[in-house]
Amino acid sequence: MAPSVTEPKFVHADGAALEAISDAVDNVNKLKGLLAAAAESKRKKLLHGDEVKVLMDDDNRLKEEEKHSLEVHDITLDDNEVPFDAESKFDCGKDKTLFRQYAMATEQVKGFYKEQHEKHTVAYNLAARKRFSDPSRVRMEMGIWEAMEKLNTLIDESDPDTTLTQIQHLLQSAEAIRRDGKPRWMQVTGLVHDLGKLMLFFEGQLCSSQWDVVGDTFPVGCAWQETNIFHEYFASNPDTNDKVYSTRQGMYKPKCGINNLMMSWGHDEFLYLVLKDQSRLPKEALAMIRFHSFYPWHFGDGYKELMADGDEELLRAVRAFNPYDLYSKRDGVPDVEELKPYYMDLIDEFFPQKILKW
Numbered sequence: 130m131a132p133s134v135t136e137p138k139f140v141h142a143d144g145a146a147l148e149a150i151s152d153a154v155d156n157v158n159k160l161k162g163l164l165a166a167a168a169e170s171k172r173k174k175l176l177h178g179d180e181v182k183v184l185m186d187d188d189n190r191l192k193e194e195e196k197h198s199l200e201v202h203d204i205t206l207d208d209n210e211v212p213f214d215a216e217s218k219f220d221c222g223k224d225k226t227l228f229r230q231y232a233m234a235t236e237q238v239k240g241f242y243k244e245q246h247e248k249h250t251v252a253y254n255l256a257a258r259k260r261f262s263d264p265s266r267v268r269m270e271m272g273i274w275e276a277m278e279k280l281n282t283l284i285d286e287s288d289p290d291t292t293l294t295q296i297q298h299l300l301q302s303a304e305a306i307r308r309d310g311k312p313r314w315m316q317v318t319g320l321v322h323d324l325g326k327l328m329l330f331f332e333g334q335l336c337s338s339q340w341d342v343v344g345d346t347f348p349v350g351c352a353w354q355e356t357n358i359f360h361e362y363f364a365s366n367p368d369t370n371d372k373v374y375s376t377r378q379g380m381y382k383p384k385c386g387i388n389n390l391m392m393s394w395g396h397d398e399f400l401y402l403v404l405k406d407q408s409r410l411p412k413e414a415l416a417m418i419r420f421h422s423f424y425p426w427h428f429g430d431g432y433k434e435l436m437a438d439g440d441e442e443l444l445r446a447v448r449a450f451n452p453y454d455l456y457s458k459r460d461g462v463p464d465v466e467e468l469k470p471y472y473m474d475l476i477d478e479f480f481p482q483k484i485l486k487w
């Protein structure tokens with residue numbers, strides 16, 4: 130299969146930086162399981178010491194992924210279950226125009242997006258991924274409920290629709306999915322989908338601050354499409370003047386596939402990487418987690434030309450999840466202790482190893 134991220138044509142970086150970035154691009158592609166024969170043989174010629182070790186670790190990870198895919202739940206329907214992609218009902222009386230009103234957003238929300246859009250470059254993204262997959266990184270070990278409890282003080286600075294803490298938002302989403310009779314795997318997806326915000330507790334190690342953890346996501350390495358909110362703030366991003374990254378197609382091949390985009394580093398991507406081989410969630414759930422903040426795609430209809438044949442299925446899953454994430458934000462405040470026993474059962478079912486490496 131061809132690699133999704135083509136070797137970027139760096140025209141203005143110095144030699145050492147070029148080499149470092151190019152190695153990191155290779156690793157990202159490798160992590161995604163996309164091996165191009167040409168890139169592969171070139172890489173083999175270049176490998177020495179540590180680099181070999183990194184690649185071997187990646188190979189082991191890929192083997193783990195294959196093993197995991199056999200264990201993952203396939204989607205089957207229980208008797209009284211509603212299909213995961215049936216239209217949402219819990220939100221039918223709600224005025225949807227009250228949500229995502231960025232024109233009326235606070236200075237905090239605007240300031241957040243200004244910082245995020247100015248700072249998020251390809252080089253930054255690669256460095257963040259490298260830090261995440263560094264084999265010497267000491268990974269925190271924690272169960273799902275404990276992780277949720279850690280978020281009981283976290284308020285998302287990018288979100289114009291809620292001032293509740295993140296544990297409350299997670300329970301609101303899960304409860305809305307449960308109320309609509311959707312499958313248990315989708316309920317647990319609602320419960321965990323924002324746990325990637327835990328990255329904020331590794332500030333300096335995995336992220337800088339809220340700007341590279343929360344907020345809507347977008348692919349880097351290609352033109353910023355207009356379906357991004359506060360699109361104008363990208364004007365001061367250094368990649369806006371890059372010869373390759375500023376083009377519509379950017380560093381990607383036509384129809385390269387949504388799974389093969391280098392998405393902005395944030396809570397979606399982090400949680401996806403953590404859960405993909407540490408859960409029994411079906412692939413639809415992993416898609417919901419990985420792309421739920423990619424509003425310029427699933428909500429704004431942008432980036433269509435980068436979709437591969439078959440990506441409609443991915444979009445359907447992400448769109449099926451979206452109302453439960455967005456329109457549950459004005460529901461009542463959930464009683465955490467009362468709901469805990471129900472959700473602990475779900476957690477045990479989908480995270481049988483109990484303790485996860487973050």
Ligand SMILES: O[C@H]1[C@H](O)[C@@H](O)[C@H](O)[C@@H](O)[C@H]1O
Pocket residue numbers: 285287288289323343344345346421422423424
């Ligand atoms: O998925 C959501 C969404 O993208 C919101 O717009 C953003 O403010 C939140 O941080 C994120 O969790």
Ligand SMILES: [Fe+2]
Pocket residue numbers: 322323396421422
């Ligand atoms: Fe989110």
